Amino acid sequence: MSVTHAPHTADVLARQDPELAEILLGELDRQASTLQLIAAENFCSPAVLAALGSPLANKYAEGYPGARHHGGCEIVDVAERLAVERAKSLFGAEHANVQAHSGSSAVLAAYAALLRPGDTVLALGLPYGGHLTHGSPANFSGRWFDFVPYGVDAETGIIDHDQVRTLARTHRPKAIVCGSIAYPRHIDYAFFREVADEVGAYLIADAAHPIGLVAGGAAPSPVPYADIVCATTHKVLRGPRGGMILCGSELAERVDRAVFPFTQGGAQMHTIAAKAVAFGEAATLEFAAYTRQVVANARVLAAALAEEGCVVTTGGTDTHLVTADPAPLGVDGRTARGRLAAAGMVLDCCALPHADSRGLRLGTAAVTTQGMAEKEMTRIAALLAGVVRGTAESARAREEVRDLVDGFPPYPG
DSSP states (O other): OOTTHHHHHHHHHHHHOHHHHHHHHHHHHHHHHSEEOOTTOOOOOHHHHHHHTSGGGGOOOOEETTEESSSOOHHHHHHHHHHHHHHHHHHTOSEEEOOOSSHHHHHHHHHHHHOOTTOEEEEEOGGGTOOGGGTOTTSHHHHHSEEEEEOBOTTTOSBOHHHHHHHHHHHOOSEEEEOOSSOOSOOOHHHHHHHHHHHTOEEEEEOTTTHHHHHTTSSOOSTTTOSEEEEESSGGGOOOSOEEEEEOGGGHHHHHHIIIIIIOOSOOHHHHHHHHHHHHHHTSHHHHHHHHHHHHHHHHHHHHHHHTTOEEGGGSOSSSEEEEEOGGGTSOHHHHHHHHHHTTEEOEEEEOTTOSSEEEEEEOHHHHHTTOOHHHHHHHHHHHHHHHHTOSOHHHHHHHHHHHHHTSOSSOO
16 A cells, blocks of 8 residues: 555545444554564555556456457456466466466366366375365365375475375376475476376466465476466465466466356456556566565574574475474464464464474565565564563563564555
């Protein structure tokens, strides 16, 4: 929210719906006065927010540019074509679908394009960082397909490549999924491509978390290796909440049909316009520098947490993600999260590989957008450890958090 955008929005809502205006301003204050360490969140630019609140929200646009089911789509067609071309250029993909409403919607469409109910799929198990769409029995994926989970090495926390190859040869899956919501290391896409080719499987890369780093050149790209890449446009990419799909031209029609009409209806044109804005921003040198700083911050944060006594999964990170076990500090992940929330430090719990307890999942995308760097990461780690141990009184820690974030407002002014 910029100086001009936020007051305008507040003024309009204050006149028409003061109750909701108070809620929105309260959320803005929460974001600006607490530490946002959730790995899946970031701060959109004022331009992205402006597109989200634009008149494109009024337009019904079922179908694709040039082939809509409603009239009056001439202008929104231009917006979607722009988003598609920017996504293709940014990621070096032959085809992009920008209509997916979320990362889960993108994965659903990928499965619909390539699989039939009952097909076998190999994916990272949920206890090791797999997503709900990677075979959870509570999710459509676990109900419709036969998922075989692979895991990570018990000592290193690194994906067990030998196990992946053995399971692929044994089960001959129709597709292999690589990607995670809590794996802090780069995925070896070339290895997964090799295994998929050996057993005649499709390769689906769920790159929801690293795709922003890919855009900035701070992480390897899955595009040259995967048949389909599913991703989100928020997180490190810093766009609106939504999804996208990248693939080769040979699968373009199947992917598009899987999104519409198979799994979704009308496209959200205001969100697609906001995605176009984000893709344009991500193509800049400034964004590339930002992604490098995101990774540098995460590495410093991981090292500082280890020095404070936490057990950091895989011993560090290559990305924006840090997962850590706070048990050596005296509490489990859920208890730690509650204490940290009371102190104004907002983060998530996650499963820990080969453990019954839950750990902490942190991300550096949002705080890096605010302008924080290595010095602040060390301070955050010390604050976190003090709160989790119980040696730092919650109210005093909350004041320290506010003092820190006051120097780095997400929307200056």
